[in-house]
Amino acid sequence: MIEKLEYFIALASERHFGRAAERLGITQPTLSAGLRHLEEQLGVTLVNRGSRFQGVTAEGERVLAWARRIVGDVRSMRDEIASGRAQLSGTLRIAVIPTALAVVSRLTTPFHDKHPDVAYDIQSMTSADIAQGVEDFEVDIGLTYIEDERVRRLDTRFLYAERYCLVTTEGNAFSERAEVSWAEVASIPLCLLSSSMQNRRILDRHLTAEGRQVRTVLESNSMVALITHVRTGRFATIMPLRTAEILRFGAPIVMVPIAGGVSYRIGLVTARRAPRPALIEAFWNEVAAVGLS
Structure with a gap:
């Protein structure tokens, strides 16, 4: 059956x-x-x-x-039986919001060093699809916004706060500033994530406050697409600081913090059940020691 x-x-x-x-x-x-x-x-x-x-x-x-x-x-039972015979093995299915993809390796690499027989299936998904995928047992672990109401029925574990910066190139608007306001960022053409993404909805709330109009010249569901357009020297975008630091790859990209202390909590989510499968339980507990906050 x-x-x-x-x-x-x-x-x-x-x-x-x-x-x-x-x-x-x-x-x-x-x-x-x-x-x-x-x-x-x-x-x-x-x-x-x-x-x-x-x-x-x-x-x-x-x-x-x-x-x-x-x-x-049944899948968890098979994995747990296999892990009982030797060290942890199997495939861990991880779904990640686009803005957090750049930090996933900081979780999987130390885990892989300790459990070399574990493989990973990492997918980029919207926060809504992550919550649904975890509930439907099609995803083992999600990395997403843990204050999202859609994850209230799931177990959550805080990892770090997502803070934002203007990402541009030298010589462009605000590139020499130590800090920039949301109103100033809204005044320039931007490349942003697609409107279906939770990150975009977050940014829109701040960019369009007080009735401001925002000109979006390019939308994509890929952070890589955004950063490659910024590299041309003709575009700017908004990214979490951690993501921008990793994606700039030594290019002449300038990151200008956005004032206001805006941050959103990013963490792990998984289905609320006991006991958890051994592979999920091990990842859930061991990433707590990574220290991303």
């Missing part, structure tokens, strides 16, 4: 029979037959079918919640 539950989870995630089959590495007829078998075993209709996928039924939604937990627990 575990295999059929995995079929159902993949279909609910992809919302398309062909893409779900491709993700699972099986044929579409095998997927359809497996779902019909699962429905027969459970005695309910899980999926509304027509010429294409038409959504999960109400009964299917309840089964889906159980399926994600069951499949997650």
